[in-house]
Amino acid sequence: MRKDALHNRERLLEAARQLFADRGLEVPLEEIARRAEVSIGTLYNRFPSRDDLVEAVFADRVAAVRELAERSLAADDPWEGFVAFLTGVCELQSVDLGYNDLAVRSMGADTREGDALMRRIVARAQEAGMLRLDVTLEDMAFVIWGVAGTVRATFRTVPGAWRRHLALTLDGLRAGAAHPLPVPPMTTTQTEKALGGCDQGASAQGTRGRQRGG
Amino acid sequence: MRKDALHNRERLLEAARQLFADRGLEVPLEEIARRAEVSIGTLYNRFPSRDDLVEAVFADRVAAVRELAERSLAADDPWEGFVAFLTGVCELQSVDLGYNDLAVRSMGADTREGDALMRRIVARAQEAGMLRLDVTLEDMAFVIWGVAGTVRATFRTVPGAWRRHLALTLDGLRAGAAHPLPVPPMTTTQTEKALGGCDQGASAQGTRGRQRGG
DNA sequence: TCTCAACTTGAGGAGGCCCTCAACTTATGG
DNA sequence: CCATAAGTTGAGGGCCTCCTCAAGTTGAGA
Numbered sequence: 001m002r003k004d005a006l007h008n009r010e011r012l013l014e015a016a017r018q019l020f021a022d023r024g025l026e027v028p029l030e031e032i033a034r035r036a037e038v039s040i041g042t043l044y045n046r047f048p049s050r051d052d053l054v055e056a057v058f059a060d061r062v063a064a065v066r067e068l069a070e071r072s073l074a075a076d077d078p079w080e081g082f083v084a085f086l087t088g089v090c091e092l093q094s095v096d097l098g099y100n101d102l103a104v105r106s107m108g109a110d111t112r113e114g115d116a117l118m119r120r121i122v123a124r125a126q127e128a129g130m131l132r133l134d135v136t137l138e139d140m141a142f143v144i145w146g147v148a149g150t151v152r153a154t155f156r157t158v159p160g161a162w163r164r165h166l167a168l169t170l171d172g173l174r175a176g177a178a179h180p181l182p183v184p185p186m187t188t189t190q191t192e193k194a195l196g197g198c199d200q201g202a203s204a205q206g207t208r209g210r211q212r213g214g
Numbered sequence: 215m216r217k218d219a220l221h222n223r224e225r226l227l228e229a230a231r232q233l234f235a236d237r238g239l240e241v242p243l244e245e246i247a248r249r250a251e252v253s254i255g256t257l258y259n260r261f262p263s264r265d266d267l268v269e270a271v272f273a274d275r276v277a278a279v280r281e282l283a284e285r286s287l288a289a290d291d292p293w294e295g296f297v298a299f300l301t302g303v304c305e306l307q308s309v310d311l312g313y314n315d316l317a318v319r320s321m322g323a324d325t326r327e328g329d330a331l332m333r334r335i336v337a338r339a340q341e342a343g344m345l346r347l348d349v350t351l352e353d354m355a356f357v358i359w360g361v362a363g364t365v366r367a368t369f370r371t372v373p374g375a376w377r378r379h380l381a382l383t384l385d386g387l388r389a390g391a392a393h394p395l396p397v398p399p400m401t402t403t404q405t406e407k408a409l410g411g412c413d414q415g416a417s418a419q420g421t422r423g424r425q426r427g428g
Numbered sequence: 429t430c431t432c433a434a435c436t437t438g439a440g441g442a443g444g445c446c447c448t449c450a451a452c453t454t455a456t457g458g
Numbered sequence: 459c460c461a462t463a464a465g466t467t468g469a470g471g472g473c474c475t476c477c478t479c480a481a482g483t484t485g486a487g488a
Contacts, residue, residue, distance in 0.1 A: 001464090002454085002455055002456080002463095002464055002465065003455070003456090004454075004455070004464095004465070004466090005455095005464075005465060005466090008465085008466085028444080028445060028446090029445080029446075029447090030444090030445070030446085038466085038467095039466060039467045039468060040446090040447085040467085040468075041447090041448080041449085041465095041466065041467055041468070042465075042466055042467075044446095044447065044448080045465070045466080104363065104367065135382070139378070139382065141364075141367070142360070142364055142378070142379040142382060145360070145363035145364045145366075145367050145379075146356070146359070146360030146361075146363055146364065146379065146383075147360075148363050149318065149359035149360055149362050149363035150355075150356055150359045150360065152359075152412065153318065153355070153359050153408045153409070153411065153412050154400075154404075154408045156411060157404055157407040157408050157411055158400050158404045158407075158408060160397045161397070161400055161404075161408070163396045163397050164353070164356070164395055164396065164397045164398075164399065164400075165356040165359075165360065167393070167395045167396050168349070168353065168356060168383070168386045168387065168395070169360075169382070169383065169386055170386070170393075171385075171386040171391040171392065171393050172382045172383055172384070172385040172386025172387070172391060173382065173386070174391065174393075176390070176391070177385040177386060177388065177390070177391040178385065179381070179384075179385050179388075181378055181381045181382070182377045182378065182381050183374045183375070183377050183378045184378075185378065186368075186372050186375055186378075190368075190371055190372045190375075193371040193372075194367045194368045194371045194372060194375070195367070197367065197370060197371055198366065198367050215434090216433095216434060216435065216484085216485060216486080217485070217486090218434095218435070218436085218484075218485070219434075219435060219436090219485095222435085222436085242474080242475060242476085243475080243476075243477090244474095244475070244476085252436080252437095253436060253437045253438060254437090254438075254476090254477080255435095255436065255437055255438070255477090255478080255479085256435080256436055256437075258476095258477065258478080259435075259436075
C-alpha cells in the first residue's frame with residue numbers, strides 16, 4: 001500500500017473516530033470525508049461500505065473489551081469482576097456514541113471467545129453466590145440496551161447519569177435481590193436475532209439501511 | 215370544519231397510528247398520506263408539523279397514562295401500585311414503537327399533573343418501606359429509557375422480553391436491594407433537558423430534526 | 429340552483445445522502 | 459528520469475424526504 005494511501009486511511013479513521021464518537025454511527029460519510037480532507041471517492045476506495053469503516057474504527061475497542069473480560073475473569077472477587085466488566089463496557093458506551101450504537105447491536109464483544117469469556121464471568125459470579133442464579137448471559141443484553149438508552153438521553157447533559165442507572169441495575173442482579181421472573185430468559189438464537197435486528201439505526205426509519213449492491 | 219375534512223383527518227390519524235406503531239415516530243409523512251389515501255398537501259393542511267400529528271395520535275395514550283397513574287395511586291398496596299404503573303407504561307411502550315419513542319422523550323406523562331401523580335406514587339411506595347429511599351422520580355427515567363432500548367431490540371423477535379428486563383429492574387428498586395449509589399439523582403432540570411434532547415430521533419443523525427419555519 | 433369559502437391535489441423546488449466512474453495525479457521501482 | 463500501477467478527485471445520477479402553492483374541486487348555506 002502506497003504511503004499516501006496509508007496516510008489518507010489514517011486521516012479517515014481519525015475523522016470517523018471523532019464524528020462517530022459524538023454523533024453516533026449514522027453520520028454522513030461525506031462529512032467524514034470532508035473532515036478528513038479527502039474526497040468522498042477516496043473514502044469509498046478504502047472502505048467500500050460503512051460497516052468496513054465502523055469495523056476498522058472500533059477494532060481497538062473490541063480488543064479492549066476482550067482484555068477487560070479477561071481481567072475481570074481474573075479478578076479476586078467474582079462479583080467485583082462481574083461488576084468491573086459491565087462497568088467497563090458501559091464506560092466505553094458512555095464516552096462514545098458510536099460505540100454506544102455498536103454495543104446495542106453486538107453486546108460489546110460479539111466474537112465467539114468474547115461470548116465464552118462473558119459466560120464464564122457470569123457463571124463465576126453465580127457460583128460465588130453473588131449473582132442471582134436465575135439470570136443468564138442473555139440477560140446482560142438488558143444492561144447494555146438499558147444503559148445505551150440512558151447514555152443517548154444524557155450524553156450531553158448529565159454525563160455521569162448512567163453510573164446511577166447501572167448501579168440500580170446491578171442491585172437488581174445481586175443474588176439477594178432475586179424475586180421470581182415473569183418470563184424465561186431469551187435463548188441464544190433470540191438474542192442474536194435481536195442484536196442483528198438493531199441494524200438500521202436506533203428506532204425505525206423505514207428502509208434507510210442500505211445493502212451492499214452486488 | 216367540513217365533513218370531508220373531518221373524514222380525512224380521521225383517515226390520517228388512523229394511518230399514522232398504524233405506521234407509528236410499527237415503525238416508530240420517524241416514518242415519512244408521505245407514506246402516512248399515501249396509506250390514508252389522501253394527498254401530502256392535505257396532511258400538511260391538517261397537521262402543519264410532524265409534532266402536531268404525533269400529539270394528535272397519542273393524545274389518548276397521554277390520557278391513559280394519567281388514568282393509570284390515578285389508579286396506581288389508589289391501589290391498596292403502594293408497591294403493587296408502583297409496579298402497576300411502571301408495568302402499564304412499559305406495556306404501552308412494548309406495543310407501539312411510536313409510543314416507545316415518545317416515552318423516551320417525555321417519560322410517559324409529560325404534563326404537570328402527571329408529574330405530580332408519579333411523584334406521589336413514588337413517595338407512597340417509599341413510605342410503605344417497599345421502594346428504596348435513595349431513588350427519586352427522576353430515576354424512573356432509567357426504567358423508561360432502559361425498557362425502551364429492550365423494546366427496540368426485541369419488538370419483532372422476542373415480544374415479551376421487556377417483562378424480564380422490567381422485573382430485574384424492579385428488583386433493583388426494592389428497599390431490600392439498596393446498596394449505596396455512586397452519583398446523586400438527576401435534578402428535575404437535568405431530566406427535562408435530557409428528555410428534550412432526545413428529540414431528533416434515537417441516536418444522532420445530525421441535523422435531521424427540522425424546526426418549524428416561522 | 430348558485431356561490432364561495434373551505435378543502436384537496438400533486439407536481440416540483442430544495443436539500444440530503446449514497447455511490448460510481450472517467451479523467452487526472454503521484455509514489456515508487458527500475 | 460520514466461513508466462506505470464496505485465491512488466485521488468469531484469461532478470453527477472439516483473433516490474429519498476420535506477414542504478409549498480397555484481390550480482382545481484366540493485360541501486353547505488342562501
